[in-house]
Amino acid sequence: MLKRSFILFLFFCSSLDLYSQGVRDILPDSVSLVEELKNHAYIPNLSYRIQVLGEELPESQQVIDSTFLWTRNERGYLSPDFENGAQLESLVSEIPENSVELQFYVFGEKSSIDGVYRFLETLVDTGDFVYAQNQKSTDRDLVLIANRYHYQPIEAYKNLLLSDNQLFGVTLINVFFVLAAVSMIIFMLIFKKRRNQREEQIKDFENEIIGPLTSLLFEKSVDQINEMSKAEADAIFQDGIIQRKLFKIVLIDKIIGLNKKMKGDFKDKLKLLYQKFGLIEITRQNLEHRKWEKIARGLVQVNEMDLKMLLPLVKEHVNSSNFHVRSLAGATLLNIAEKVDLNFLRDQNYPLSDWQQMHYLRIIKYIAPSKSLQISKLFGSTNQSVREFGFKLVRMLGRVDLIQELHEINEKVSLEERVELIKTYDSLGAHMEVDFINSCMKSNHPELKKEAIKCAGNLGNEESEDIIILLITENPEFKIRKILLNSLLKLNPARFEQFVSDFPMEENLKIKAHLFDPVLSHV
Amino acid sequence: MKKILIIEDDLLISSLVQFRLKKDGYETVLVKDGNEGIEAIDAENPDLIITDVMMPFRSGIEIIHHAKKVLPDVPIIVLSSLGEEEEVVLEAFNLGVVDFIPKPFNPNELAIRVKRVLR
Amino acid sequence: MYNFLFYFLIEVFGIFFMILSFSVIIVYLLIMILSALEMRDFLKKNKFADYQDIITSPIAPGVSILAPAFNEASNIVQNAKSLMSLHYGRFEVIIINDGSKDETLQKLIDAFELKKTDYAFEPEIETQAIRGIYKSPNKSYRRLIVVDKENGGKADALNAGINISQMELLACIDVDCILSSDSITRMVRPFMEETNKKVIAVGGAIGIANNCDVKDGTVTKYRAPESSLGRFQVVEYCRAFLMGRMAWSRINGLMLISGAFGFFKRDLVMAVGGYFPKTVGEDMELVVRMRRYMEEKKIPYKVSFIPDPLCWTEVPEDEDILSRQRNRWMRGTIETLQLHRKIGFNTRFGILGTISYPFWSIFEKFAPILELVGLLYTLVLVLIGDFSALYFMALLLMVFLLSMLVSSFSVLYEQIAFNNYKDKKDLKRLIWLILLEPFIIHPKVVLWGLRGHIDFIIGKGGWGKMIRTGFKTAEDRKNINSQSNTV
Known part of the structure; x- marks a missing residue:
């Protein structure tokens, strides 16, 4: 495409060149002039007549005489005035060359060849005359070539494909797309079938497993299972089915699934069976x-x-x-x-996501009663998220014994971490940390401030009340005001009442109504 | 012979329970989701219902509601995989279930509780 | 001379369309590859997730579900019930009655023994007047809050809900959506996995519930819809959600989270001033504005997407309604792009500015116009008998085949990843539709898109001028009083 337009551009340049030349340079003789004129259906103010010499009109013209109206004159026959150059071709070609004469009329006046040249030159200058060669640039177009051979369309099509790289490229891409789409659809159908088969198979296997496994679990003791040989274990299921990989995978899923939901010696039995069936290899x-x-x-x-x-x-x-x-x-x-060692957790240097924390929390909760965990190790981590997780663990495991250790790092940790500390103190009811809580209430860290105020509602002292009153008089935003008043109400209902009646602003009254609304109170 | 309806989506669990209860000489009916559970309550007229809490289509709580409406005197034991989510436990007891067994559980223990309830 | 100019133009257009169609091909192939990678990773990851754990874990974030309701009296009680019975630990359900003219509010009050409360709050985002906030003294319905307000449109209703909400995460949903019971656990996962990039929003895939069996809030059996418009939307759903959004999420370029099912960080939504009620594309606009905010503040962030089928909705199979929907979508897209045109082609805004925005401009906003011009162009070529016409037919065929390829690829995805349309007959019907779509449905979609353009230009809604000027920064929205009436 680019090439084409480039060629066109060149053509454009060369045609600019054409205009600078005289008509005579381009059409040096009368033959080329006539050839050119034949290409123009209409040139303003230029017309033609044909003079046939001799007594008789040529036979070919007699037929159309009735419509064309030749007029008889002293030299022979004269055609009427016409403007379409194309007619020159049809009229003249049938008449012997030496018995015909072409006459030009400019502005209705009979003109010589030189006159026609001069006239054309003016037209070219005004832009009213464009050389036919220029218009015929589409000649180069393959469609036109193809049109000439329109009675052989297949061959034309073949030419097009092979001679035009771009079209060839696009066709290739098309073929590729068709193939890709077809193969995709076929693949999809096959895949679907396979998968349905696999799902069927898994279902079969599951049914295969349930019976023997259930009876085994109830009828054999842990010791009996322990004494089973591999062959005996394999024989529990239908002949050789256990050798199949998919069966083993389903079996693993089933054993693990059951293990999660069972308690007592069933767990031991399942674990033993897992090894007996050789699933450990997988x-x-x-x-x-x-x-x-x-x-x-x-x-x-x-x-x-x-x-x-x-x-x-x-x-x-x-x-x-x-x-x-x-x-x-x-x-x-x-x-x-x-031996549970939290070192690996302490030494992690990527941030601990909530997702991981959730996993660790579940496991730590589960093993906490039986194994000794040195949670305080985590407080010393260089990773902030690990330290925060440590504080959360103290809270979620209810490790009141670690409050003293937390106390020592109160002032050392960042403001965000203090939020976790405050939450932990709040949930463990750590009254001894009230000074720390009070200092956090004055913080500029919005989250820390908020949590500290909430916490003060549960653990605060008189000083906390004073801070609350002070903070309210600073005219805080509405949601902070609400928390402040709530905490004050919890700490000292009398002082709350006093405060609201001293400052019966609309906001305070609204919040009071909210706090006393029985339907909202359990929120 | 007493008839026990077991509503549980994990087939392995339910067949384990069924196996254990059959050993004690009960007749058992197994269904695998909430919708079938509701239908079975209407059709089977069981003497005891054991149901899971979280299941496809209908929660165990809905099933308890339905059972209490249709068969107010039939005892219900809830088998829950929710752990100890107290809200659900409370709601279940509020609705009048006789027992609440959290998973993981021991089928032998379940069998003992069933025996006690049906005595 | 004119003659020459004409041909020159034809050539220029030719080159333009040529480049365009090849970039379409390259872009779609890229999307196919990216989404395949993302889907693969997602499915692998899904295998090891214990979603049960999230329900009870104290680490899991709290979620406020926001469901605006306007004239939903017939189903509102059932919908509220199924929202409240989602499997999750800490969440609240906020239903916002957006000035319904029917009995929506009364039905809720009766069904859940609601009482009007003295709930005290100060609207951080301005909304239409709140008439009352209702809660139930019955503990079984403790999760439910009903906000009754003057009508103000969906975005305004959501803003009212955001003001009331208490949890870290907001789940904005359509109240008539069917949610799978584990939808919250799955959607909060990306938030929980956040490490050094802040996860600001998570989008979900929307399934098509038409003709499916629905029992008690879950789709129990999938079936392709009866009408071709319905089936078209199924294919479109595979393309948009399983391919498009997956690919975008791979390169962190998501600009749109469906308004029917999206999760957001509350503090961030607050920071940018909530939804902008004056655009019809409020869902897309919010995501773009949140992203823009993060870029302006230079905080690393991520917008995630969960392709699991968790949310279903009935889509319009009626041509009239569908045409209005598409018209609105187009206007929403244009408006959002206009409002944020500062970020377009701007390297300061990272992937958002250099990839997402240009893509949306060219392949979403201008697509119908380009397609129309392309068609006219081909027609002209045919008329003047230029050889290039043949050539363009080939190009057209290429685009058709590409669309077929993309569609079948996305249906394949569905089959591999979820296999919901289990029936072979359904699959065949979908494939048949893929073949016909470019002829029987696509032209209509183009037409509706064009109408959207026209409606935008003639300025439906009085905020046209404001939207044309655009936001100077993401926080600009807060300076605009959404209630002031300039119409």
């Missing part, structure tokens, strides 16, 4: 896999089934660059290692 393969999702699956299996023998493999993943692997490996270690 877990090991998962852990050593290259893809992270396989590793993650392996970690989940180790975690759920307490596969302590695979711990060395788990440790390798604690510092994985993959977020999921990293946190699952950490969680697994926490869960099943004999």
